[in-house]
Amino acid sequence: MSRLVVVSNRVTLPAKGGAAPAGGLAVALQAALEERGGIWMGWSGKSSGTKDPEVLSLQEHGKITYALTDLTKTDVEEYYEGFANRVLWPICHYRLDLAEYGRKEMAGYFRVNRFFAHRLAPLLEEDDVIWVHDYHLIPLATELRQMGVKNKIGFFLHIPWPPADVLFAMPVHEEIMRGLSHYDLVGFQTDHDLSNFGGGLVREGIGEALGDGLFTSYGRTFKGGFYPIGIETKAFSEFATKAARNIMVRKARQSIEGRDLIIGVDRLDYSKGITQRIDAFEHFVKNNPGYHNKVTYLQITPKSRSEVPEYEAMQRTVAEQAGRANGAIGTVDWVPIRYINRSIGRPVLAGLYRLAKIGLVTPLRDGMNLVAKEYVAAQDPDDPGVLVLSRFAGAARELKGALLVNPYDIEGTANAIARGLSMSLEERQERWRRMMDHLLEHDVMRWCDDFLADLAPGR
Ligand SMILES: O=P(O)(O)OC[C@H]1O[C@H](O[C@H]2O[C@H](CO)[C@@H](O)[C@H](O)[C@H]2O)[C@H](O)[C@@H](O)[C@@H]1O
Numbered sequence: 001m002s003r004l005v006v007v008s009n010r011v012t013l014p015a016k017g018g019a020a021p022a023g024g025l026a027v028a029l030q031a032a033l034e035e036r037g038g039i040w041m042g043w044s045g046k047s048s049g050t051k052d053p054e055v056l057s058l059q060e061h062g063k064i065t066y067a068l069t070d071l072t073k074t075d076v077e078e079y080y081e082g083f084a085n086r087v088l089w090p091i092c093h094y095r096l097d098l099a100e101y102g103r104k105e106m107a108g109y110f111r112v113n114r115f116f117a118h119r120l121a122p123l124l125e126e127d128d129v130i131w132v133h134d135y136h137l138i139p140l141a142t143e144l145r146q147m148g149v150k151n152k153i154g155f156f157l158h159i160p161w162p163p164a165d166v167l168f169a170m171p172v173h174e175e176i177m178r179g180l181s182h183y184d185l186v187g188f189q190t191d192h193d194l195s196n197f198g199g200g201l202v203r204e205g206i207g208e209a210l211g212d213g214l215f216t217s218y219g220r221t222f223k224g225g226f227y228p229i230g231i232e233t234k235a236f237s238e239f240a241t242k243a244a245r246n247i248m249v250r251k252a253r254q255s256i257e258g259r260d261l262i263i264g265v266d267r268l269d270y271s272k273g274i275t276q277r278i279d280a281f282e283h284f285v286k287n288n289p290g291y292h293n294k295v296t297y298l299q300i301t302p303k304s305r306s307e308v309p310e311y312e313a314m315q316r317t318v319a320e321q322a323g324r325a326n327g328a329i330g331t332v333d334w335v336p337i338r339y340i341n342r343s344i345g346r347p348v349l350a351g352l353y354r355l356a357k358i359g360l361v362t363p364l365r366d367g368m369n370l371v372a373k374e375y376v377a378a379q380d381p382d383d384p385g386v387l388v389l390s391r392f393a394g395a396a397r398e399l400k401g402a403l404l405v406n407p408y409d410i411e412g413t414a415n416a417i418a419r420g421l422s423m424s425l426e427e428r429q430e431r432w433r434r435m436m437d438h439l440l441e442h443d444v445m446r447w448c449d450d451f452l453a454d455l456a457p458g459r
């Protein structure tokens with residue numbers, strides 16, 4: 001088997017005790033690489049200030065060699081906070097209104113991709129298979145090809161790919177589309193993302209779908225496919241079973257005092273639909289007096305990308321909204337919404353998911369949403385909870401046993417909460433079994449194997 005070289009913007013070294021960082025990409029790649037071994041190259045998450053970053057720091061952990069680089073302050077501002085998170089992220093999440101274009105940021109994005117290529121190239125061996133992840137690094141293959149790298153290079157996009165009318169509002173879309181054509185395989189989360197990609201090529205007159213998963217554009221022929229990312233289903237389910245003994249989970253159980261628990265877990269991001277979700281919960285409580293003092297909604301929301309103005313503003317908005325809703329619907333002996341702003345380790349999260357009667361996962365747009373899958377995997381087969389899931393999450397293409405909602409429809413989401421809480425055991429089990437069987441078969445290793453088999457068959 002060829003050596004696997006993974007490149008992603010952010011690389012986080014495994015924490016003591018094996019706790020993984022918040023963020024689906026890091027969680028999934030760690031699981032996939034731990035089994036197969038290989039190199040994982042990317043940004044350390046640290047800034048070297050104004051100094052040029054030192055050479056790569058190489059560190060071995062188990063079968064993985066981590067190759068980390070710092071970035072200068074300017075690089076972080078222009079490449080990560082600027083172009084990646086203020087242009088590509090909003091555009092790919094259909095938020096044209098939030099995209100902020102700047103020539104400086106665009107230049108910084110392409111410059112850092114070149115820098116990554118120059119740092120990566122000396123590590124490469126002839127037979128290596130290179131797997132690049134996410135929107136931060138779209139131009140990386142172009143840069144590597146210009147340096148003469150002939151290896152197989154695949155790209156997987158963890159976030160949605162928008163339709164032509166949205167994508168082409170981005171001034172630099174042509175460079176981005178050209179960048180993708182330099183890969184051997186371009187993978188998306190869902191069939192919808194793939195068809196948006198193919199549709200965009202045709203609409204702009206820059207390429208076409210040749211059939212059998214082949215595309216051509218800018219004089220290159222490459223494969224495209226969809227590979228829905230999975231979780232470590234079996235291991236996560238075992239975590240959840242054991243977590244009942246965890247002290248934090250026991251304390252949480254005691255503190256809800258027999259009320260029904262509803263759980264939401266999301267990075268603090270405008271794409272996650274947290275404000276609409278709080279509105280929906282408030283609406284549910286107001287319209288279902290029988291549930292007064294009988295339900296607790298726990299929203300776990302670690303801060304994310306706080307240097308980006310839209311994210312900083314959200315911290316205030318969501319906190320104020322949770323406070324206002326508690327003021328409006330709470331009573332002297334009942335705080336209906338518990339809003340937590342820090343990251344919780346996944347072993348504890350697993351136990352909290354299992355305690356919850358409803359997993360409330362209502363992003364306005366999401367590439368996949370691993371929380372939805374983790375919630376299902378964590379359930380007790382004898383008494384499973386109900387997943388209320390946005391139809392705009394990639395996970396909705398697979399998890400047909402969920403109650404699918406439109407997160408913009410506040411009343412509809414409130415009704416789904418009510419329906420979930422009163423659903424019969426038989427229906428809950430039937431819906432859960434369907435989803436769990438799917439997740440057991442399509443776990444994170446399957447995702448990894450499927451992608452790599454299409455990228456480098458027979459290697
Ligand atoms: O690295 P950050 O800027 O702190 O952000 C964390 C990650 O967020 C995004 O995750 C996506 O990947 C998940 C796994 O495929 C998927 O389930 C989710 O829908 C996506 O939003 C981002 O794509 C990653 O690059 C970030 O590391």
Ligand SMILES: O=c1ccn([C@@H]2O[C@H](COP(=O)(O)OP(=O)(O)O)[C@@H](O)[C@H]2O)c(=O)[nH]1
Nearest residue numbers: 022023024025027267343344346369370371
């Ligand atoms: O306090 C938290 C919140 C989230 N997560 C993990 O972060 C990932 C979030 O992935 P998802 O695909 O749902 O969204 P993303 O943040 O990548 O957009 C999941 O594995 C969560 O278990 C975590 O470990 N602790």
